[in-house]
Amino acid sequence: MSVRPWMMGRPAAQGTAEHAAEAGGEFDMGELIMHHLADANELELPFVGALHLPTGWLLDAGPLGVIDLAPTKHVVLMGFAALLCVIFFLPLARTARKRREGKAPGGMGGAIEAVILYFRDEVVRRSIGHGADAYTPFILTLFFFVLSMNLLGLVPWGGSATGNLSVTAALAFCSFIVIEVSGMRGLGPRGYMRTIFFAPEGMSGLARAAMLMIFTPVELLGKLTKPFALTIRLFANMTAGHTLIFALGGLIFVFMNILAAAAGVAVASTLMGTAVMVLEVFVAFLQAYIFALLTSVFIGLIRHAH
Numbered sequence: 001m002s003v004r005p006w007m008m009g010r011p012a013a014q015g016t017a018e019h020a021a022e023a024g025g026e027f028d029m030g031e032l033i034m035h036h037l038a039d040a041n042e043l044e045l046p047f048v049g050a051l052h053l054p055t056g057w058l059l060d061a062g063p064l065g066v067i068d069l070a071p072t073k074h075v076v077l078m079g080f081a082a083l084l085c086v087i088f089f090l091p092l093a094r095t096a097r098k099r100r101e102g103k104a105p106g107g108m109g110g111a112i113e114a115v116i117l118y119f120r121d122e123v124v125r126r127s128i129g130h131g132a133d134a135y136t137p138f139i140l141t142l143f144f145f146v147l148s149m150n151l152l153g154l155v156p157w158g159g160s161a162t163g164n165l166s167v168t169a170a171l172a173f174c175s176f177i178v179i180e181v182s183g184m185r186g187l188g189p190r191g192y193m194r195t196i197f198f199a200p201e202g203m204s205g206l207a208r209a210a211m212l213m214i215f216t217p218v219e220l221l222g223k224l225t226k227p228f229a230l231t232i233r234l235f236a237n238m239t240a241g242h243t244l245i246f247a248l249g250g251l252i253f254v255f256m257n258i259l260a261a262a263a264g265v266a267v268a269s270t271l272m273g274t275a276v277m278v279l280e281v282f283v284a285f286l287q288a289y290i291f292a293l294l295t296s297v298f299i300g301l302i303r304h305a306h
Contacts, residue, residue: 033242033243033246033247033250036159036242036246037159037160037163037239037242037243039072039073039074039164040072040073041053041055041070041072041073042073043073043076044157045157046156046157053070053071053072053073053076054070054071055068055070056070057069057070057071073159074159074161074164074166074167075161077149077152077158077159077160077161078149078161078167080152081145081148081149081152081161082145082148084148085141085144085145085148089112089144092108092109092112095109095110095113116136116140119136119139119140119143119292120132120133120136123139123292123293123296124136124139124296127293127296127297127299127300128296128299128300128303129300129303129304131186131303132300135178135182135296135299138178139292139295139296140292142171142175142288142291142292142295143288143289143291143292144288146162146171146234146287146288146291146292147284147285147288149161149162149167150162150238150283150284150285150287150288151281151284153238153242153284154277154280154281154284160238160242162234162235162238162287163235163238163239163242164235165231165235168230168231168232168234168235169227169231171230171231171234171291172227172228172230172231172234173227175226175227175230175291175295175298176223176226176227178295178299179226179295179298179299179302180223180302182299182302182303183195183302183303186302186303186304187302187303195219195223195302196216196219196220196223197212197215197216197219198211198212198215198216198219199211199212199215226294226298229294230291230294230295233287233290233291233294234287234291237283237287238283238284238287241276241279241280241283242280244276245273245276245277245280248269248272248273248276249269249270249273251268251269252266252269252270
């Protein structure tokens with residue numbers, strides 16, 4: 001969804017309200033919400049205005065058709081989230097030297113070390129078991145990357161890339177690849193195939209064939225539901241929270257022409273919006289944690305399929 005010219009260079013709510021006033025029409029809350037949630041070819045920056053992103057990066061992929069590789073708002077926000085993680089964690093990595101020297105890191109380094117140790121001991125090792133430490137960097141990367149994108153959605157002029165179904169599906173696909181490859185390495189080719197073509201032990205003949213016909217589609221469907229659950233859970237929670245915040249804020253403009261109710265609605269919607277915003281900060285952390293936790297659980301389940 002492209003950004004309308006009258007929205008450029010200003011907050012979405014302000015642009016929508018001013019346009020409605022100029023046109024003599026009513027405030028469109030749906031357009032306000034979609035302007036924040038939907039992807040676009042423009043990026044709004046504070047004190048700068050709308051930054052037009054390049055377009056027309058088309059790639060002929062043959063049977064797949066023509067693919068547009070031009071960056072969009074959510075792609076830029078994903079890259080910015082990754083850059084923030086690099087900028088934040090590279091200096092903190094130097095604190096590892098203190099640990100080698102027998103000194104405990106302090107300040108932010110100590111806090112992040114506590115988070116990393118918690119994930120390693122209480123999430124990764126408990127979920128995966130033997131050989132879990134090899135997966136700790138991947139799980140931590142998922143957590144902090146998803147958390148960064150979630151928090152960017154709470155910043156003015158920002159947007160939550162995790163409110164895009166394509167983004168959450170791509171993250172879930174990466175987790176799916178790691179999960180299945182972990183199963184292949186942990187169980188071996190024969191053991192991994194048994195996670196697809198499953199029949200209870202001790203059965204043979206027609207009964208075994210019947211069980212294979214029943215359980216094989218179920219097992220295949222079970223493999224696909226894991227990334228589907230990761231995709232929908234993150235997307236739905238982030239989209240719902242942002243929709244609620246903008247709906248509450250939009251009540252101010254809906255009732256702005258009713259002077260008697262405007263003040264009361266403004267105070268009530270501001271208080272409720274603030275409460276929901278605080279809740280959204282908690283949800284941003286919670287959904288990043290759940291995404292990382294479920295990925296760990298799925299890896300542990302397939303590595304110990306017996």
